[in-house]
Amino acid sequence: MSLVRSRLHAMIHRAARSLLQDQGIHNEEDLVLELEIPKIAEHGDYATNAAMTLTRLLRKHPRAIAQDLVERMEGRDDLLAKTEIAGPGFINFFVRPERWSDVLQAIHAQRDAFGRQDFGKGTRVQVEFVSANPTGPLHIGHGRGAAVGDVLANILKTCGYTVDKEYYINDTGKQMDTLGRSLYLRYLECLGRPVDFPDDHYKGEYMKDLAREVVDRFGDRYLAVSEQEALPFFTQYAGDRILEGIREDLAVFGVFHDIWFSERSLHENGALQRTMEALERSGMIYEHDGAKWFRSTAYGDEKDRVVVRANGATTYFAADLAYHKNKYERHYDMVIDIWGADHHGYVPRMMAGIQALGRHPSDLRIILVQLVNLLRGGKPVAMSTRAGEFVTLREVVDEVGKDAARFIFLTRRSDSPLDFDLETAKKHSNDNPVYYVQYAHARLCSVFEVAEERGVPTSWATPPDLRVLTEPAEWDLMKQLGEFPYVLETAARNLEPHRVPYYLTDLVSAFHSYYNHNRILSEDPALTQARLYLADALRTVIRNGLAVLGVSAPQKM
């Protein structure tokens, strides 16, 4: 069962191809046809600018090309009531209203699988996200990255990609040492020893909790050894416990990574060393001022970058090069990194890095997620990480709920900063779109409950007569339902998860309006059956859409 949109698209594509072949032109891969829904109803249900884009190849007037295309479109009478050529060369398509209900049958046949596609063809994709240093709990900014990464992975999966979600653990280096020492000092403090707690150490309350935990479990045994001997334990302990906490916070938020990748392993198994040697062999590394530099300017970075410091220690970037080399060695066709926007200066060197390692720039997609401003009732909530005074992701999720938090994180393009207001996130009104969407689902479920109470049939071995759906609002709903797979497709191709919540909000808005103007359960049995069939399809698509977002679809609210 093919949908109106894809039938139409295929029809135009065939016509264009045959037109080009008659002219002896065979570069079909250039043939990208856009099928849009015009803003104005008089311009039809769908429109294409195909004729205009073909002018360059065919060297003819766009309107003449449009005419040729229309004439070559086979089988259009079954699908279309009318075709018009308008303006500079648009082709406007008016779909036969009875065709809209085709989508309902497709939805009923596919159920949970409606929206699933296979154009990803099993392409192996890795999405790396969150990857927060295990030095403290996740904050709200990490939450946004978590939501974007998780949902992007879901979207790609439903489009036929093979996706792994990965967390890169920065479990080595100076910050880990500082973390361990912070815990050690809090430990001493806890046992009544006077300490001078440095300003650049981790001062958060959670470190004091951890210190008390160490005292409870291990008593004062680390007073007997020197700081140097004690530190490895404290570093390990702090890192492990904090990472555990991060896992829990992510689980509560509904995010589960497939792979947890240790940075330290790259140091220990020689991968870092091998990466440096490989780059040296290809002449991408040189020495200067006693340090080793990576020649990232060769690929457009503004300056070269140090990989091995004069004191012999490797930099974070060196490890990241080894990490990305490792990713490709694991045979990912595409790697997606999701970073906080404050790391944007890091992009050019990373892109240079993968090219130096022999990969094409398109093999690495870096998504920058802008900052989150946390508000309460319109007023900024103070968030000073240094002072250890920040609102954690966990606190936000506990307060507003997983569903609201996830949805709000996704109702903005990633590269746009986000104001997250705790009060509106809890409001059950229209300025909080989560409940708007969920309410539609609950409402639909409720209709089915009532129908069953009244003994009205609510399941169908064969579809009811759908010709009785003659309201324009019904056609519009069915048309929008048919767009769902296409929305997922564009979200996947552009790596733009925000399209899904926007689509759902639009769909549900049309439904609420319809619901207020029409009765699903009426005196007319045939009409009732058809409308229930439509309602069931709506319920399915809302549920599928919310599932992609990792948001629940409640039957009652």
Added chain:
RNA sequence: GCGCCCGUAGCUCAGCUGGAUAGAGCGUCGGACUUCGAAUCCGCAGGCCGCAGGUUCGAAUCCUGCCGGGCGUACCA
């Protein structure tokens, strides 16, 4: 200084990768529950798409330069 991102209705944001007459929600004001859920719906008002050039049949969208905001600019991670 240089680099990246962002300037669209009073506020928060979409705008399908260059299409036709600019789109939602909130907020203001006014209306709709004896009916399947009013966490809903309907209506009114609101715009020099930051400014100025350029590219072409056509620009909110692409290019250049300004103005304004955010973030970067380590032999930190």
